[in-house]
Amino acid sequence: MQNTLSEQELIRRESLQKLRELNIDPYPAALYPVSHLAADIKTSYEDGAEGFEEVCLAGRLMMRRIMGKASFAELLDSSGRIQLYISRDDISPDEDKSLYNTVFKKLLDIGDFIGVKGFVFTTRVGETTVHVKELTVLSKSIKPLPIVKTRIDEETGQEVTYDAFTDPELRYRQRYLDLVVNPNVKQHFTIRSQVIREMRKFFDDRGWMEVETPVLQPVHGGAAARPFTTHHNALDMPLFMRIANELYLKRLIVGGYDGVYEIGKMFRNEGMDRTHNPEFTALEIYVAYKDYFWMMEMVEQLINAICRQVTGGENIEVGGEQISLAMPFRRLPMLQGIEEYAGVNIKGMDIEALLQVCQDLDIEVDPKYGKGKLIDAIFAAKVEPHLLQPTYITDYPIELSPLAKKHRTEEGLVERYELFINRQEIANAYSELNDPIDQRERFEDQLKLAAEGDDEAMAMDLDFVRALEYGMPPTSGLGIGIDRLVMLLTNQTSIQEVIFFPQMKKEVRI
RNA sequence: GAUCGCUUAGCUCAGCUGGUAGAGCAACGCCCUUUUAAGGCGUGGGUCCUGGGUUCGAACCCCAGAGCGAUCACCA
Missing domain, CATH: 2.40.50.140 (Nucleic acid-binding proteins)
Known part of the structure; x- marks a missing residue:
């Protein structure tokens, strides 16, 4: 005070x-x-x-x-x-x-x-x-x-705002004032709520069960990211705030559920900017006896339904550009996308050849990168900028996807897709890896990466491997970043505009 | 984490080559029974982000720091 x-x-x-x-x-x-x-x-x-x-x-x-x-x-x-x-x-x-x-x-x-x-x-x-x-x-x-006044200009008919309360620092730190004084702000959060409600309804209507899994985890897994660490006093053991809940949801599929989903917070101890907040909301869903092709059809139905519910139509405007969410969405294998937009066929290339490609295309990479990261770098630089309209990028390099099933026909690839809309990743899905021996080897590969200094490599989760050893049905899984999806549907370029209380540095003086 | 920019009244902002801080709205006082960012007259309100320095004198110049924003890097 x-x-x-x-x-x-x-x-x-x-x-x-x-x-x-x-x-x-x-x-x-x-x-x-x-x-x-x-x-x-x-x-x-x-x-x-x-x-x-x-x-x-x-x-x-x-x-x-x-x-x-x-x-x-x-x-x-x-x-x-x-x-x-x-x-x-x-x-x-x-x-x-x-x-x-x-x-x-x-x-x-x-x-x-x-x-x-x-x-x-x-x-x-x-x-x-x-x-x-x-x-x-x-x-x-x-x-x-703060006093904000508006008036309708008699000549133009436009609403004119006086003394707008616009300072982002004040708006985010004192969101309650932002909400009182700037009526449009509420709209973003209304849409956010609608999106989540529609998503629940969509899944519940299909008989899949909403579940809760641990936020505090002894082993952090399911994604490549740095975790927040904490400590449990009574057990005297370190715990990690979850970076993903994937491995727990798959345990539930092992347990016999046909479909489980969770909408909840994930925590990643990484940089912050207009598209990243340290805690964010993700949907993850796993459905037994399905594959990633099935999951493409499900996701476009889901996104299309949400869009129609929220906007009344299938088209959205983002940053002045029109995006159509009409079904079906385009499907583009990753390597084919690189050939199309970068003009190189990298199929079967080794690390040397890929490094050369990066050099030729003027893409900066770390010489320590493996095949997967090199391919991803080429993709990010040359293909992503073209992905305005919804596009499934399919069939990722195996090195990038330690939890996805090997491709049924393509050597070195996995059955994975990411859905891009407005050049941003909106969804990520696999045919889930359920071969326990393959899974154990993939974790071991991750341990090697960690030993080489990759601080985002996944840790071995022995209990998860044990669960797979008992048998998991063929399953398809999906993750969607809710904040990003809401940004898309509200035409916002900052994640801070769709999170009530975005993380900020400590206020010096109140 | 790097580079650039911003920080002045409750809010939005002026403030020239360094000369001791200003407007509109808000507040306070008075007038006014259907107004429309109501109007009229009057009054008060400041850690000029913080800490150093240069100078007779700093909101302004220099150094350090903080917060926020934009761009880039990593990630969803």
């Missing part, structure tokens, strides 16, 4: 005290019987309509226009703003006019929560308005809100 209060904060504290002196509790305990939301009144009220003779609303007082014995004000509730008409003799019908003259005009401030009862009418100017008969203080605000 700052030890010096601003003039405005001092004034609000004085107002708080004066309310108490008038026997008005600025923080009353009793429930307030809200009957209507601002948005519902604005959409359904017409002049003379029935059912609006007595309404009761609550929210923040956002603006006052005082004109002597009558005033207009704006109330902001969870649905939006509505205008209030408050006249002195209506809310203070007796001799004592202090509720209007003192409480409303002097002691209330922008940001205070109030409750109003009254009837709805339309003003001369055509604004749907609540004529207030009763005013109640519900909660006093003692810190001034």
